[in-house]
Amino acid sequence: MAKEKSSKLKARLPRGLADRGxxxxxxxxxxxxxxxxxxxxxxxxxxxxxxxxxxxxxxxxxxxxxxxxxxxxxxxxxxxxxxxxxxxxxxxxxxxxxxxxxxxxxxxxxxxxxxxxxxxxxxxxxxxxxxxxxxxxxxxxxxxxxxxxxxxxxxxxxxxxxxxxxxxxxxxxxxxxxxxxxxxxxxxxxxxxxxxxxxxxxxxxxxxxxxxxxxxxxxxxxxxxxxxxxxxxxxxxxxxxxxxxxxxxxxxxxxxxxxxxxxxxxxxxxxxxxxxxxxxxxxxxxxxxxxxxxxxxxxxxxxxxxxxxxxxxxxxxxxxxxxxxxxxxxxxxxxxxxxxxxxxxxxxxxxxxxxxxxxxxRDGAATSFGPVVVLVMDRDRVADYMKMTSRLRSAGIRAEMYLGNPKNIGNQMKYADRRNSPCVVIQGSNEREAGEVQIKDLIEGARAAEAITDNAAWREARPAQFSCPETELVDKVREVLARHGIG
RNA sequence: GCAGCUGUAGCUCAGUUGGUUAGAGCGCCGGUCUGUGGAACCGGAGGUCGGUGGUUCGAGCCCACCCAGCUGUACCA
Incomplete structure (x- = not known):
């Protein structure tokens, strides 16, 4: 028991071999x-x-x-x-x-x-x-x-x-x-x-x-x-x-x-x-x-x-x-x-x-984009978010619902960022009532935010984000993807 | 295989002439934080100091051997 720590396996790859991303x-x-x-x-x-x-x-x-x-x-x-x-x-x-x-x-x-x-x-x-x-x-x-x-x-x-x-x-x-x-x-x-x-x-x-x-x-x-x-x-x-x-x-x-x-x-x-x-x-x-x-x-x-x-x-x-x-x-x-x-x-x-x-x-590896991420704004509505995700998938778009701890939207954004997601889909109670969703273009957002130095202002500005009727979700996401040349 | 160089946290490194409980930055995990990805603050995990033996009251530091990695060289059917 006392040796448990030191007996942990060391994660390592034999030399001359490589994982590929x-x-x-x-x-x-x-x-x-x-x-x-x-x-x-x-x-x-x-x-x-x-x-x-x-x-x-x-x-x-x-x-x-x-x-x-x-x-x-x-x-x-x-x-x-x-x-x-x-x-x-x-x-x-x-x-x-x-x-x-x-x-x-x-x-x-x-x-x-x-x-x-x-x-x-x-x-x-x-x-x-x-x-x-x-x-x-x-x-x-x-x-x-x-x-x-x-x-x-x-x-x-x-x-x-x-x-x-x-x-x-x-x-x-x-x-x-x-x-x-x-x-x-x-x-x-x-x-x-x-x-x-x-x-x-x-x-x-x-x-x-x-x-x-x-x-x-x-x-x-x-x-x-x-x-x-x-x-x-x-x-x-x-x-x-x-x-x-x-x-x-x-x-x-x-x-x-x-x-x-x-x-x-x-x-x-x-x-x-x-x-x-x-x-x-x-x-x-x-x-x-x-x-x-x-x-x-x-x-x-x-x-x-x-x-x-x-x-x-x-x-x-x-x-x-x-x-x-x-x-x-x-x-x-x-x-x-x-x-x-x-x-x-x-x-x-x-x-x-x-x-x-x-x-x-090709000076620098081409970045490969991740999936569209549907954020979980309301824990009780996971079924709705999965359905949205499913609609995107049916349209041939790579998509996933956030499966981590959804309590903090910031963490979900960080996750999408790290996944290289082209955009996220947001629907909280406000959007829900209006029958809308918010789509945030993360690529464009990053570009637009370069000028913003203050973090509070950056949060406030919500760059490259727009709302659309929920029925147009697939079309609008597709437009965002097309803008960045993602099939 | 041979030669040279290098081994301290996941990464980059600090660590006094040998002296108490081995540190920092970055990264990672969590929190501040249930409506917004570059920030900040707080907390946490993570080390048999490459290994073994020796010298010493005492070794991350000195000595010997071993191991691993890097670079070159050889080999590459």
């Missing part, structure tokens, strides 16, 4: 709908798969010898089989397609949105639960499918109001493989070093050409000048090898490399370039040799959508959003389940990150 939800809903419409227009169809899959269907087959299954939330079923929360939407799609292969039209074009989960260290803009919105074409080997996906991403970002503020970068894993082969890193024995080289290239944006050179060679200190902080082990390439890799990152890319992989990759890139150019997307979709992505399961073209604008956060620090989506061709993924190879290509939008970028862009 009305404003957030509304913005996300609108955004998802915009994306959905674009995808539909391109002829993709909806699909939903569960949050949970067998662990082996998710990622065990991805040749990730680095850290198998780390970063995935997993648990065992009662038959001891391992299950996991999905960490992306691509692996579940591959499972779905493989499972229903015979019933699906090929190429199969589908899209899906949903939560994915990663058990990784969270950071700014990185959560352990976040939403993705994917579109994939399965069963189409042609690079036209890749080009189409890129163009659709461009159209999607345009539709979201980001025209001119992003670039879709395209590269090809075969080009990278060709370069690596040319410097003697081909073959199974060098898989680990290849990975290190790819990761170094991936950091080009962050550390620059000199940083990449360090990472390709001996390694790099967190603070290069002081040689202090954390040390990242390099790939151990010599100068000549590094030169070749770095030359690839310059505009124009690598030259003088003569092997099959490089030629195939360069050819595909040129083809994609020609397709997007011909369709008028040349400014939005660009070849960029520094894009690596996905490190393991991509087999051909890879894409990345990057926002190119900068904003500052509430503390005045610059915020870079960078990548808000990416994808590529994964010809091996569905084939894990089947004896024949199944080509596939897709793109994934990071909904949560993109939503926060859009939020910054």
């Amino acid at each position: 009305a404003g957030d939800l509304a913005a996300t809903r609108e955004m998802l709908e915009t994306i959905r419409q674009v995808y539909e227009r391109y002829g993709f169809e909806a699909l939903e798969t569960p949050f949970i899959e067998y662990t082996d269907a998710l990622g065990k087959f991805l040749p990730d010898q680095d850290r198998p299954n780390e970063g995935v939330f997993s648990f065992q079923d009662d038959d001891e089989q391992w299950l996991s929360l999905r960490y992306d939407l691509t692996a579940p799609l591959a499972r779905h397609v493989a499972e229903h292969f015979d019933a699906l039209p090929k190429p199969f074009r589908s899209y899906r949105a949903g939560w994915v989960f990663r058990n990784e260290k969270p950071g700014p803009g990185r959560f352990r639960q976040f939403m993705q919105f994917d579109a994939d074409t399965v069963g189409a080997p042609t690079v036209a499918a890749d080009a189409e996906i890129c163009m659709m991403m461009a159209d999607t970002l345009d539709a979201l109001g980001l025209a001119g503020k992003y670039v879709i970068k395209v590269n090809n894993r075969k080009v990278l493989d060709g370069v690596l082969e040319a410097i003697g890193l081909g073959g199974e024995a060098n898989a680990g070093r290849r990975l290190t080289v790819l990761r170094a290239i991936d950091k080009f944006d962050k550390v620059g050409a000199a940083g990449v050179r360090d990472l390709l060679g001996p390694g790099r200190w967190e603070n290069p000048e002081a040689k202090s902080g954390d040390f990242t082990k390099g790939a151990g390439l010599d100068e000549a090898q590094s030169d070749v890799v770095l030359s690839m990152l310059r505009p124009g890319g690598a030259t003088g490399i003569d092997n099959a992989a490089f030629a195939a990759g360069a050819g595909e890139l040129a083809e994609i370039g020609a397709l997007v150019e011909a369709a008028g997307y040349g400014e939005r979709v660009k070849i960029d040799p520094s894009v690596v992505r996905g490190l393991e399961y991509y087999t051909g073209p890879v894409f990345e959508a990057e926002l190119t604008f900068e904003v500052t956060d509430e503390k005045g620090r610059p915020v870079r959003f960078g990548s808000v989506g990416g994808g590529g061709r994964y010809d091996g993924l569905v084939g894990r389940f089947r004896s024949e190879p199944v080509p596939a290509t897709g793109f994934s939008i990071g909904v949560s990150r993109l939503a926060s970028a859009l939020g910054y862009l």
Whole structure:
């Protein structure tokens, strides 16, 4: 008993997770709908798969010898089989397609949105639960499918109001493989070093050409000048090898490399370039040799959508959003389940990150209005107030009767204020006798009251309040809502 | 994982060379207040001072270890 106080549960959320309020939800809903419409227009169809899959269907087959299954939330079923929360939407799609292969039209074009989960260290803009919105074409080997996906991403970002503020970068894993082969890193024995080289290239944006050179060679200190902080082990390439890799990152890319992989990759890139150019997307979709992505399961073209604008956060620090989506061709993924190879290509939008970028862009979150509040002026007439509320609801207007302690009208007004109500409905005995109601426009009232500094005067003035016959309640409320653009 | 920084109320912080019962502002709940949302006044709840051990007559303060958070870095299939 004495310990009761200290044994109270602490209300807290695990790190990397977030509750989302009305404003957030509304913005996300609108955004998802915009994306959905674009995808539909391109002829993709909806699909939903569960949050949970067998662990082996998710990622065990991805040749990730680095850290198998780390970063995935997993648990065992009662038959001891391992299950996991999905960490992306691509692996579940591959499972779905493989499972229903015979019933699906090929190429199969589908899209899906949903939560994915990663058990990784969270950071700014990185959560352990976040939403993705994917579109994939399965069963189409042609690079036209890749080009189409890129163009659709461009159209999607345009539709979201980001025209001119992003670039879709395209590269090809075969080009990278060709370069690596040319410097003697081909073959199974060098898989680990290849990975290190790819990761170094991936950091080009962050550390620059000199940083990449360090990472390709001996390694790099967190603070290069002081040689202090954390040390990242390099790939151990010599100068000549590094030169070749770095030359690839310059505009124009690598030259003088003569092997099959490089030629195939360069050819595909040129083809994609020609397709997007011909369709008028040349400014939005660009070849960029520094894009690596996905490190393991991509087999051909890879894409990345990057926002190119900068904003500052509430503390005045610059915020870079960078990548808000990416994808590529994964010809091996569905084939894990089947004896024949199944080509596939897709793109994934990071909904949560993109939503926060859009939020910054719209300087300040749009306020979402609450319901109309019907005040309780006379405790004995609750039935009448509920009836009024009901009339508003029947007319399609969000409305509620005040359910707290009604003894003080001021408290009811405060409640409505806090709910962001556009207006309140007041009917005391005076109005009742006259067959009227008072409607107070809280939004207009707040605006009108800005000039009033004295609280007594503010009360007296009752700004933006008018009375009307009770029969016109719905129409008048509707007028107030319309004035503020509330549907 | 590694490195640096930081831990006192829901939030922002104060707290003397180690000294009694750890404070403030804001926020929250209630009241003044049964006819009006920005105010005022009054009252209240809320703390194992991140944890454990140590030094000391005495620790929020000093020491050791641990934990958590933040930032960077690595990883991100």
